[in-house]
Amino acid sequence: MTPYGSFTFFFIIALLLAPTIILGLNGRKIYNYNIFVTVIALALIFSSNLNGVVALVIFTLWQVLLIKGYLFYRQNNNKTWVFCLAVIGSILPLFISKLTPILGAENWIGFLGISYLTFKGTQLIIETRDGLLKKGLPIIKLLYFILFFPTISSGPIDRYRRFEKDLSLVLTKEQYKVMLFEGTNKIFLGFLYKYIIGYYINQNIIAKLHHIAESEFQDHLYYMYAYSMYLFFDFAGYTAFAIGVSYIMGIKSPENFNKPFISKNIKDFWNRWHMSLSFWFRDYVYMRFVFWITKNKLIENKIVVSNLGYILLFLLMGVWHGLEIQYVIYGIYHAFLMVAYNSFERFNKQYKWWPQNKVTHIISIIITFHVVCFGFYIFSGKLFH
C-alpha cells in the first residue's frame, strides 16, 4: 500500500493512531505503543511486494551491522580508511539499486524509500566518526529511527540526535494537545496541497496540455510551469502528511518547505526547498569537504574551495535522484547557478550594482522563480524523452 496514497491508508492509520491519541491526551507515554503501530504500518506498506520486504530487511540488517560495527571500532581507533569504507558500505545498496536499471538488470535490491533510509545510515556513521554518539545506540531506538513509518517513503530526513531527544520526552497533556492540533492541521493542509491543488493541476493542465498548447514550444513552456507547481504541491502535500502523522506520534519531524517560490536568490531557494535534503548535503558533504580541504591546505583560495564544494554537493544531489541523464544535468545546472550566484554576490558587494530595496527584491524573486522552474523542467525529463 502506498503511504498516503489512498483513502484506505488514511483510514487505517487513523484507527491505529486512536490509542496513541488517547494515551497522549492523558499525558501517558506513547513510545511503546508507537513501536507497535510502526510494525503494523510497515507490514501494510510493504505487504503487496514480498521482494520489497526482503530487500528492506537485508538493507536494515546491513545498516545496523555497519553502524554497530563502526561504533565498536571507533571506541578505540579512528583510521580514515575505515571510516571511508564504512561510508561506502552504507551507500553501496543505494548505489547498486540506482545502477541496475541503467544496466538493464532487475532491481532486486531496491525498495520503496531506500534513497531516504540511506541518509539515515550514512549520517550515523559520520556522526560516530565525529564522536557525537557517545551515549551509544540502543538497538530498538536505532531501528525505530531508521524505520519510522511516517517518513519512510520520501522523508523528511530526520537526524538521530534530534529524533532521540523527542523520544526521551514524555509530553504533558497540554503539550500533546498542541502537537495533535498541529499534526492534524498539517494533514489537512496536505489534503489541500496534494489532493486538491496538485490533483487539479495534473488533471486539468498537465494532462490536457496538447489541447491547450498550440505548438511544441508552448507545450514545453506551459509544462515547465505547470510541472513546477505540481511538483511542489504534490511533494509538499506528501511532506505535510508525513510531518503531521509524526507529530501525532510525538515526533517533530523537520520541515521540508518554507515558501520556496518566494526565494530571492538560488541560495535562498535551497534554504526553502526540500530543506531536510539540502541541509543534509550541506552538513555532511559541503561542510566536510570545505573543512577537509582547508585543514589539509590543499587549496588556498577560499572562493574556489567553496565553489568546488557546491559543485560536489549538487552533482551528488543530482545523481542521488537517479543516474538518468535528466538528474545529472539537473545537478550540473544547479551547481552552475550556485557558482554563478557566488560570483555575482561578491561582484555586487564590491560595486553595489544591484541595490537592496523593495523593487529589486521583487525582481529578484521573479527571476529566481523562472530560473528554478527551468531547473524543474530539466528534472522532469520532458526534454530528453
Added chain:
Amino acid sequence: MRKPLFLPLGLAVIIVVLIMLVPNGYLIKKIPDERVSQAATELNPFMFQGKYIQEKMMSNDKYLPIYGSSELSRLDRFHPSNYFEVTGEKFTPFLIGRGGSVSLVHFLAMAEHKDKLKGKKLVFIISPQWFQPEGTLEAQFAPNYSSLHGYDFAFNKEISPSLKKRAIKRLLEFQTVSSDPMLSTLYESELSNSKWIDQKARIVKPIANNYRNLLIKKDLYYVLLGGKPRERSISKKVRNKSWEELNIMAEKIGKKNSRSNDFKIVDTQYEKMKLRVPDLKDSKIDASYGTSKEYDDFQLVLDLLKEAEAEPLFISIPVNGDWYDYTGFPRKGRTDYYKKIRLQIEKSGFAIADFSDHEYDPYFMKDSIHIGWKGWVYTDKAIKEFYDNGNIKAAAQN
C-alpha cells in the same frame, strides 16, 4: 504557538457524516425529472462515470445510447443529437464518451446495466486511434475510469465468470486499479484459488461494499448538482431533406469552414495545430493500427453485448486520408485495421456501418480523426435505418 482548537475539525466531521447519512431515497426524490433528458447532450464526465442517470436512460425506450469518444462533442447541425431533434424522431440519442473513452471504459459502464441491455438498441462508434499497439495507456484510462463502475463490477453477478475473469485480468494491468488495495484484493480473489487471498477478500468485502454505497451516494449528489448544457448548433434547415441534399449541404458548410488548409480540417482546429504541422510531416512512417491490445478490449464489449442480448450498431469510422498520408502513416496500417475490426464485429453477428472507404471523401471528417459534417450525415442515415429496420444494408453506404 497556536492555541489548539478542535471544534472546527469536529464540526467538519459532523457535517461530512451528516451528508453521508442522508438516505438515497430522499436524494432521489429531490432529483428533477428533466435531469436525464438534459444529460443526453451534456457530455458530463461525472455522468459517464456515474450510475443513476445511465440506469434511468437504459430503462427508458425513448433513449438511444451512443457510445463513442471525442467525436461526440462535434455538435454541428448534422450531429445525431441535433439532427434527430429537429426531424422529430421518436428516439433521443444519449451521448456517452469523451476523449479516452475506449472499449474498456465503455465495457465497465455497460456491465453496470447488463440486465437492462436485453433487446436495447444502442450505437457504438469505434475510433481507429484507440488501436495503438500498446492499447490504451494509464494516462488516458485513469481519468475516464470510474471507481464506482470498478467496484460494482467486483460485485456483479450477471456476467459470466469467464468474461469477468478476462476483464479483471486486463483491468489489473492498470495502476489505477491495482493500486486500490480493496478493489485489487476483490479482483485477485476472482482470479486465484489461493486461500489466503480468498480470506483477505472475505474481510475486505463488507468494507468495500460500504465504500461502494458511498460512491453511489456521491453519484446521486452529482446528479442533484447537474451539468452544464453544451453549445449546440441546431438548424431547422436539415428538416425534410433527402440524404443526398444533406450531403450537399454538409459539403458546403465543410468547405466554408475549412479554407485555411488542404487537409479539409476545420479552421478552428487547424488554427490550433498549424505551428506543429511542419514537425508532423512523415513523423508516423512506422505506425500501424493493425495490431493492438485494444482488439482484445473491444472483444470484451462484443462478448458482453452478446451475453446481454443487446442490439448494437457498430460504426467503423475512418481517419482523414489526406492528413494521414501527410504524416506518413502507412496506408496498410489503416486498411489492416478496417478489415480486422469489421471481421471481428461480423463474427459476433452484430450490425456494422463501415465507413472506412470514406478516408478521402471531402468533409466526411472534420479534422484529422473526428467525423463531422458529412460523416454525421452518413451516421444519421445508418442510425435511422438501424432503428427502423433493426439492421442496415451492410456496405451499401455509398
